[in-house]
Amino acid sequence: MLYPAQDQASRETLEKSQLDRLSKQLEYVYSSSDFYRQRFDDAGFQHNELKNVGDLRQLPLLTKEDLLADQIKHPPYGGRLCVSEDKITMLILTSGTSGIGQEAYAMTRQDITFGGSAWANWYYRCGLRKGDQLLLTWPLGTNSGPQGAFLGAYKLGANTLPIAPYDTKSKLETYMQKFNPAGIVVTPAYLSHLTVLCEELGIDPKAQFPNLKAIMIATEAYPISWAQRMETIWNTRLFELYGNTQQSGLAAGGCETSVINEKGERGCLHLDEWNTVFEVLDRETGEHVSPGEEGELVLTNLFREGSPLIRFRTSDRVRFLPHGTCSCGRPTNCIEAGTVARYDDMMKIRAQNIWPEAVDALIFAHPEIEEYQGRVSVNHRGREEVEVEIEFKSEDLPEEAKTKLLQTLSEELRHGVGVSMELSEAAHGSLERFEFKTRRWTDERNTGLERVLHTSGGAHKE
Numbered sequence: 001m002l003y004p005a006q007d008q009a010s011r012e013t014l015e016k017s018q019l020d021r022l023s024k025q026l027e028y029v030y031s032s033s034d035f036y037r038q039r040f041d042d043a044g045f046q047h048n049e050l051k052n053v054g055d056l057r058q059l060p061l062l063t064k065e066d067l068l069a070d071q072i073k074h075p076p077y078g079g080r081l082c083v084s085e086d087k088i089t090m091l092i093l094t095s096g097t098s099g100i101g102q103e104a105y106a107m108t109r110q111d112i113t114f115g116g117s118a119w120a121n122w123y124y125r126c127g128l129r130k131g132d133q134l135l136l137t138w139p140l141g142t143n144s145g146p147q148g149a150f151l152g153a154y155k156l157g158a159n160t161l162p163i164a165p166y167d168t169k170s171k172l173e174t175y176m177q178k179f180n181p182a183g184i185v186v187t188p189a190y191l192s193h194l195t196v197l198c199e200e201l202g203i204d205p206k207a208q209f210p211n212l213k214a215i216m217i218a219t220e221a222y223p224i225s226w227a228q229r230m231e232t233i234w235n236t237r238l239f240e241l242y243g244n245t246q247q248s249g250l251a252a253g254g255c256e257t258s259v260i261n262e263k264g265e266r267g268c269l270h271l272d273e274w275n276t277v278f279e280v281l282d283r284e285t286g287e288h289v290s291p292g293e294e295g296e297l298v299l300t301n302l303f304r305e306g307s308p309l310i311r312f313r314t315s316d317r318v319r320f321l322p323h324g325t326c327s328c329g330r331p332t333n334c335i336e337a338g339t340v341a342r343y344d345d346m347m348k349i350r351a352q353n354i355w356p357e358a359v360d361a362l363i364f365a366h367p368e369i370e371e372y373q374g375r376v377s378v379n380h381r382g383r384e385e386v387e388v389e390i391e392f393k394s395e396d397l398p399e400e401a402k403t404k405l406l407q408t409l410s411e412e413l414r415h416g417v418g419v420s421m422e423l424s425e426a427a428h429g430s431l432e433r434f435e436f437k438t439r440r441w442t443d444e445r446n447t448g449l450e451r452v453l454h455t456s457g458g459a460h461k462e
């Protein structure tokens, strides 16, 4: 095992290690950044008198808005940057347009090594070993997930094929069938699409991919019945990870018990508490939630060197499961598999984080447009689709002008938010108007995943 000592350690050892590391990290950020020195001093927080990890709660929570304000004051990395610029070896940016602000994370060589190690450890837990063929389908960019997946595969010593640029048919025929992978990293929606395409091409995953030990999924919630169906069709196990930019990759990952436990219920994702302090807080009271309850995940990086975070609010809604819940015996607390959601309206589409505000900004930049509505779904072929209906202000706009505008906007959206959308015109006066809180988007992907029906004899199309 890569980290047997950690997996077999007692809860007491883990908590002792956290306190020791946290003391060092707090001293590090206090002495290295004006931003944290100011925050600690404003709160009257004596970081060198830390008695237990819970003392962290004397500090206020840190929000995305705090980070963006800091970056505006001290561009481009903010006053929270803890290293000199010559130590930065990579940059991670949250997705979004400059209009709504992108958080910038400076990564040092140590940060990159750390991110890769967390992933490598998780791959190992999923059953992958050195030399195993591993296919990565997430496109590499400035977001942290795909980079972590690649760096972890390299660290593990897996035989790695990053196949994101190729279309799904090539992925299946040129790469999967030829190389017979031991593991594949996908989103749930993309796995549905691969499954449907297998059916269309006459490929039986069970027979064609006998070496497959693990299908690794992340980024979206999914119905448990869908997970069971996928495990049957592919004759392997599904493993989930939860990650975010603020954690620099992997924050929690499933273990040998998979996403469905022995009782046929949703499994556990073990929080990476060796490297991070996690709190799951009630948004109303700010208190830690009880076992089994949902709350917002708040994190404090214990090792991050370039742009560390202390008590950052992720806006991710998770169900807290204390250590001892999972039958594997690891000492770490967990969150429930398959149900991580958002408190705000950020959407994860094709492994990209999409903010409705970013879409609003691009669409309403055209004065001819009155209102719009968006819908994210999984179609009958398992493909994720984004459809946007546009309503024009004037009924008298010539057809030619409308067509041209929709084409231009389509390109702007693809470049601006990184996801292709199908644009169409809505009848005049047909779309709901929003006076207060806007709800322009609907997400019907769970229904779509359910629709990918299969029998024991293979998939069948609707």
Ligand SMILES: [Zn+2]
Pocket (backbone or CB within 6 Å): 254, 255, 256, 257, 268, 270, 326, 327, 328, 329, 330
């Ligand atoms: Zn476990």
